[in-house]
Amino acid sequence: MLPGEEELLSKYVLTLYVTGTSPRTRTAIENLNRICAQELDGRYELEIVDVLEHPQRAEDERILATPTLIKQLPPPLRRVIGDLSDKEKVLLGLEVRSAAPSPSRPEAK
Amino acid sequence: MKTDNHRAVEKLRTGISSLDIIAKGGLPKKRTTLISGTAGSGKTVFAVQFLAAGIANGEPGVFVTFEESAADIRANMRSFGWDLAKWEEEGKLAFVDASPDPNVETVEAGAFDLGALLARVDNAVKKVKATRVSVDSLGAVFSQFSDQTMVRGELFRIATGLKAMGVTAVLTAERTDDHGPVARFGVEEFIADNVMILRNVLEAESRRRTIEILKFRGCDHQKGEFPFTIVPNGGVIVIPLSAMQLSMRSSSVRISSGNKDLDDMCGGGFFRDSVTLVSGATGTGKTLTVTQFLQGGATNGERCLLLAFEESRDQLIRNANGWGFDFEKMERDGMLRVVCDYPDLSGLEDWLVTIQQIITEFKPQRVALDSLSALENVGTLKAFREFVIGLTSFIKHHEITGMFTATTGSLMGGDSITESNISTLTDSIILLRYVEMFGEMKRGLTVLKMRGSGHDKAIREFTISKGGMQVGRPFRNTTGIIGGAPMQVSPSDVERVWTQYDKAIERRRPESIPGS
Numbered sequence: 001m002l003p004g005e006e007e008l009l010s011k012y013v014l015t016l017y018v019t020g021t022s023p024r025t026r027t028a029i030e031n032l033n034r035i036c037a038q039e040l041d042g043r044y045e046l047e048i049v050d051v052l053e054h055p056q057r058a059e060d061e062r063i064l065a066t067p068t069l070i071k072q073l074p075p076p077l078r079r080v081i082g083d084l085s086d087k088e089k090v091l092l093g094l095e096v097r098s099a100a101p102s103p104s105r106p107e108a109k
Numbered sequence: 110m111k112t113d114n115h116r117a118v119e120k121l122r123t124g125i126s127s128l129d130i131i132a133k134g135g136l137p138k139k140r141t142t143l144i145s146g147t148a149g150s151g152k153t154v155f156a157v158q159f160l161a162a163g164i165a166n167g168e169p170g171v172f173v174t175f176e177e178s179a180a181d182i183r184a185n186m187r188s189f190g191w192d193l194a195k196w197e198e199e200g201k202l203a204f205v206d207a208s209p210d211p212n213v214e215t216v217e218a219g220a221f222d223l224g225a226l227l228a229r230v231d232n233a234v235k236k237v238k239a240t241r242v243s244v245d246s247l248g249a250v251f252s253q254f255s256d257q258t259m260v261r262g263e264l265f266r267i268a269t270g271l272k273a274m275g276v277t278a279v280l281t282a283e284r285t286d287d288h289g290p291v292a293r294f295g296v297e298e299f300i301a302d303n304v305m306i307l308r309n310v311l312e313a314e315s316r317r318r319t320i321e322i323l324k325f326r327g328c329d330h331q332k333g334e335f336p337f338t339i340v341p342n343g344g345v346i347v348i349p350l351s352a353m354q355l356s357m358r359s360s361s362v363r364i365s366s367g368n369k370d371l372d373d374m375c376g377g378g379f380f381r382d383s384v385t386l387v388s389g390a391t392g393t394g395k396t397l398t399v400t401q402f403l404q405g406g407a408t409n410g411e412r413c414l415l416l417a418f419e420e421s422r423d424q425l426i427r428n429a430n431g432w433g434f435d436f437e438k439m440e441r442d443g444m445l446r447v448v449c450d451y452p453d454l455s456g457l458e459d460w461l462v463t464i465q466q467i468i469t470e471f472k473p474q475r476v477a478l479d480s481l482s483a484l485e486n487v488g489t490l491k492a493f494r495e496f497v498i499g500l501t502s503f504i505k506h507h508e509i510t511g512m513f514t515a516t517t518g519s520l521m522g523g524d525s526i527t528e529s530n531i532s533t534l535t536d537s538i539i540l541l542r543y544v545e546m547f548g549e550m551k552r553g554l555t556v557l558k559m560r561g562s563g564h565d566k567a568i569r570e571f572t573i574s575k576g577g578m579q580v581g582r583p584f585r586n587t588t589g590i591i592g593g594a595p596m597q598v599s600p601s602d603v604e605r606v607w608t609q610y611d612k613a614i615e616r617r618r619p620e621s622i623p624g625s
Binding site for chain 2: 017019020022024027028031051052055056058059062063064065066067068076077078079080081082083084085086087089090092093
């Protein structure tokens with residue numbers, strides 16, 4: 001395996017669907033940024049979609065709830081809904097094995 | 110906004126004509142109406158029909174499905190003659206498919222709302238310029254998410270959102286019991302402004318569908334349950350009994366019963382939009398009376414419809430031939446249509462709709478049904494009465510002359526369930542009776558009732574031969590025929606009674622008519 005290939009394969013492609021700029025939207029974005037920084041260490045691409053501006057994208061993806069986080073890559077496709085305040089569930093949903101396993105202190109900085 | 114307070118709630122004609130009658134003009138406009146019912150009560154059909162009727166009227170619609178996939182609904186609704194895919198192509202219909210996707214695993218991690226759903230509905234409404242929205246069903250939203258409190262709150266938000274979009278919406282909801290709480294989760298009825306209930310009750314081994322408007326906020330509607338049926342190429346058809354009775358007219362034009370003697374007994378024939386009940390035991394000549402009635406119509410250039418539930422087509426034609434009537438020729442000439450079927454094939458509501466469709470299509474001037482008694486056991490007594498009321502008012506409304514037959518249970522005298530239940534609904538009653546005389550069965554006939562006309566009060570003997578019914582003299586020396594126990598009276602006794610009767614009348618005359 002060439003160096004860099006592993007990195008490419010394990011790169012996370014994420015889309016976060018939100019409704020407008022509500023407090024819940026902000027919470028979700030903050031939570032996601034923190035989790036990504038802690039666990040994904042730069043190995044991710046994140047797009048944020050406001051369903052009020054792009055309702056057709058929500059239609060195409062058949063999204064009901066906001067916020068909804070979709071992991072397109074790596075497979076399998078996964079969805080996590082909610083403001084992502086439960087880090088353990090987010091990691092479970094994204095099938096990310098924590099880089100530094102510390103389940104007892106999920107919110108520690 | 111000020112004027113809104115003074116204006117009454119407007120109604121939207123749904124285009125489901127029978128529903129508009131019981132809803133007194135339609136569903137409240139720009140409001141939400143909950144349709145609640147048990148599994149199989151017809152909620153989804155109703156929800157789609159609401160849109161289909163709108164599209165037929167140039168009002169586009171949006172269908173939000175939480176339960177079945179859009180593809181399934183498209184396929185299922187084809188049998189009703191609704192081509193949803195075509196309407197989608199033409200931009201008259203849009204789906205918001207919110208059914209669960211079994212391929213996607215979803216994890217809940219924190220608080221969320223259904224903002225995306227509302228944005229999608231809003232998008233779809235704008236896209237096709239929809240004025241109608243159907244949501245099917247609210248209960249299925251609860252099963253997609255674990256946080257029930259959130260779902261409750263969000264459903265309120267969606268209902269509010271729909272009103273803000275200015276659309277008239279139908280929301281369906283499940284209930285577990287036909288006579289229990291309005292809906293399963295106990296909140297659905299508070300989400301919508303109006304509530305309608307669809308029932309599908311098992312009564313006497315048959316299903317009976319009814320629709321009830323439970324509440325219309327701020328406007329009027331008819332109360333109580335109305336039977337309805339779901340038919341292919343039509344969907345939900347409500348049978349609005351009370352509305353039918355109001356629209357009846359009355360004609361004074363006389364038409365022939367097909368038998369000169371019977372016409373004379375009826376004071377010159379039947380009225381054109383009247384319904385006659387012919388009641389008698391088996392073999393007394395009911396089918397003959399019907400056959401004459403149809404022949405009389407055909408001779409007069411009137412189209413006739415025979416609904417036969419007792420005998421097969423071949424039997425009817427053979428019997429008619431025996432009396433000298435040629436049904437096959439009448440059919441060839443387009444003057445007669447014979448519809449033969451087993452009464453148990455479908456429910457009474459379905460029969461009513463089927464018969465109405467045949468009448469609308471064939472446009473007969475005369476309709477005969479032989480016999481009502483065969484339909485008696487298809488449903489409950491209530492359903493039977495509704496059927497007769499529905500049919501009677503329908504044919505009167507179309508100025509059709511009707512003749513129904515009823516079979517009495519006992520050979521001599523007696524009445525039938527049919528007779529005792531519907532005699533008030535018919536205009537005329539003709540009784541056919543066996544009369545036992547000196548070891549011989551004779552047939553007797555009397556006109557018991559003839560609304561709006563004088564008629565012969567005698568019980569007359571009649572014979573059946575080739576050429577039909579020959580009415581003869583009254584049974585002057587016999588009493589107790591109708592009671593089923595004929596008794597011979599000596600001619601002198603009869604003479605004495607009649608003489609006394611005449612004298613009594615003569616004695617009263619100077620008082621009542623002074624000067625004569």
